[in-house]
Amino acid sequence: MKTLLTISVLALLSACSGKETGSTESGNILENLSYSVDTVVVDSGEDIFDLSGLVHLSTQVKNPNFIYQFDEKQSKIHKIDLDSKSLISTFEFEKEGPDGIGKTFSGFEVLSGERFLIASFESQGVFDASGTKEFDLNVSDYFDPENDYQEELLIPYELRLSPDGKYAYVLAGDFFEGIWYFARLDLVNKTSRVWEMPELLSSKDFTIMLTSETFDLRAEDVHLNKLKDGVAVTVGSSSSVYAYYPSSDSLQLIKFPHTLTAAEKSGTYPPEVSSQNGFEKVVAAIDSEISFDALAWDSSTSRYFRFASRKPTIASEKEEVFLYAYDAGLKLLGEQKVDGLTSRPTNYFFKDGKLYSYVNVEDELGFAVFTFDF
Numbered sequence: 001m002k003t004l005l006t007i008s009v010l011a012l013l014s015a016c017s018g019k020e021t022g023s024t025e026s027g028n029i030l031e032n033l034s035y036s037v038d039t040v041v042v043d044s045g046e047d048i049f050d051l052s053g054l055v056h057l058s059t060q061v062k063n064p065n066f067i068y069q070f071d072e073k074q075s076k077i078h079k080i081d082l083d084s085k086s087l088i089s090t091f092e093f094e095k096e097g098p099d100g101i102g103k104t105f106s107g108f109e110v111l112s113g114e115r116f117l118i119a120s121f122e123s124q125g126v127f128d129a130s131g132t133k134e135f136d137l138n139v140s141d142y143f144d145p146e147n148d149y150q151e152e153l154l155i156p157y158e159l160r161l162s163p164d165g166k167y168a169y170v171l172a173g174d175f176f177e178g179i180w181y182f183a184r185l186d187l188v189n190k191t192s193r194v195w196e197m198p199e200l201l202s203s204k205d206f207t208i209m210l211t212s213e214t215f216d217l218r219a220e221d222v223h224l225n226k227l228k229d230g231v232a233v234t235v236g237s238s239s240s241v242y243a244y245y246p247s248s249d250s251l252q253l254i255k256f257p258h259t260l261t262a263a264e265k266s267g268t269y270p271p272e273v274s275s276q277n278g279f280e281k282v283v284a285a286i287d288s289e290i291s292f293d294a295l296a297w298d299s300s301t302s303r304y305f306r307f308a309s310r311k312p313t314i315a316s317e318k319e320e321v322f323l324y325a326y327d328a329g330l331k332l333l334g335e336q337k338v339d340g341l342t343s344r345p346t347n348y349f350f351k352d353g354k355l356y357s358y359v360n361v362e363d364e365l366g367f368a369v370f371t372f373d374f
Contacts, residue, residue: 030325030334033374039359041366043086049078049365053062055358058110063187064351068116069365072105077116080365082351093118093131096216101127107158111165113340119159125163128348135187139170142192144184160223162246168314169231169244171224172196178204180222180253182233195242203237206265206286209272211281216264218283228328234293238264239308243330260335261322265289287311292342293328302328318342319341334374345370 042049054071056163060244069078072340077091089112093101102120110118116130117137126135166304174322180200184193203220210216220236233242241254241262256263267289273279292308305325311319321341325334345357345368355370 002022006254022165028334028336030336030374033323033334033336033338033372035338035373036371038369039366039371040082041361041364042080044078044365045087047078047087047090049076049087051360051363051365055107055347055365057358057361058108059349059351060112063153064114064349066110067356068108068110068350070105070108075101075170077108082356082367083107089153091116091129092130093127099127099131099133104154104155104282109160111161116160117159119156121155124156124159135189137168137185137187139172139183140166140184142183142190143194150181157222158244160224160226167246171222171233171236172247173200173222175217175219176204178202178207180233180235182224184244184249193249196246197242197251199238199240199242199253200233200235204237206237206267207271207280208269208279208286210274210276211272212274214276216276216279218279218286220291221293225266225295226297227295228297228302230331234292234294234296234306236293239290239292239324240264241295241330254330256326256332257326258324258332258335260291260337261310266290269284282311284311288313290322291344294354296349296357298350298355299352300350303333304328304330305355307338307344307348319344321345 009104017334038200038235050073052326055192058068060066065081065083067080069080071078075163076096080089080319090208095101095103100120100123101118104121106119106121111117116127118125119125124137124139125133125135127133153160154171156170160169168185168187170185172183178201180197182197183197207219222235225234229242229245230245239258242251243254244251267285269282269286273282288311290308290310295304295306299305306324308322309319319342321338321344323336327333347358348355356367359366359368
């Protein structure tokens with residue numbers, strides 16, 4: 001194991017306290033926020049972690065000691081013990097055939113008993129540790145083809161399974177059109193219920209295409225978050241959350257009274273740009289507005305936390321990073337600027353009351369481990 005005192009990716013300080021304050025009806029619990037940070041690096045043994053592109057990580061809800069990393073290129077899932085900081089096993093999958101996971105990966109979830117929900121544009125299903133497909137969860141089987149939203153729902157972006165395995169929750173839509181749907185699939189009775197999410201339509205305003213000899217796309221992150229008692233949809237351009245609770249079988253829009261930052265992006269930008277330089281300028285302007293990340297549940301405090309950031313338009317300035325806290329019912333409890341962080345943490349989750357965030361440490365899989373005090 002290697003321990004680093006600094007990480008260039010995050011430019012972290014070993015301890016820091018915030019100065020700016022926000023307010024909520026219940027007071028700002030993060031007003032006196034301070035933190036310390038350690039860095040751990042995972043020993044991959046004789047294997048190699050592919051960190052060249054997007055790094056896909058998932059944790060077990062009931063056992064946060066283990067983290068799983070999905071390797072798109074080799075169709076493998078690595079199981080990592082965070083206590084020993086080492087790779088302990090690897091699961092291999094086929095891309096094609098009856099047990100194929102598909103070629104265009106979109107996401108995965110770790111289930112009980114060393115099983116995995118793996119989703120791609122071509123295939124969705126539950127697989128065991130040997131790579132055998134236990135259950136084919138083809139979302140197109142659950143929808144009426146005469147419905148107007150059928151085409152978008154055929155391409156699930158993210159999937160989650162209910163704890164009892166009876167329901168699947170689907171986030172599906174179209175980045176280009178900004179149309180997003182949430183669906184609850186009844187896996188026993190082969191039925192579905194679909195909700196539109198009009199609050200997410202504005203995310204299209206921040207989808208920018210480069211239409212020159214090369215193609216590039218900038219779009220807002222959209223995520224299907226696991227909640228303690230349900231799931232929630234978050235989008236980078238807005239602090240608002242769509243929360244689904246099985247007890248009421250309803251999708252609720254929740255807005256927050258943020259005072260420290262704007263609640264959403266508001267600028268106007270061209271949908272297409274014909275030059276690389278123009279594309280980079282528009283992207284920089286969008287990134288200078290507030291961008292919100294996914295929710296992370298901390299079982300030790302029974303609270304949710306999330307980060308947000310604003311990137312500078314001037315190279316000499318630093319990115320601003322913010323932290324928000326919510327109670328179990330998603331009521332805003334506090335907000336604070338996190339001085340000392342010059343990059344928003346990514347792929348973060350809680351273990352033993354500490355926040356773990358993925359970092360690439362000289363092409364090794366590493367985690368910044370935050371201890372918060374407020």
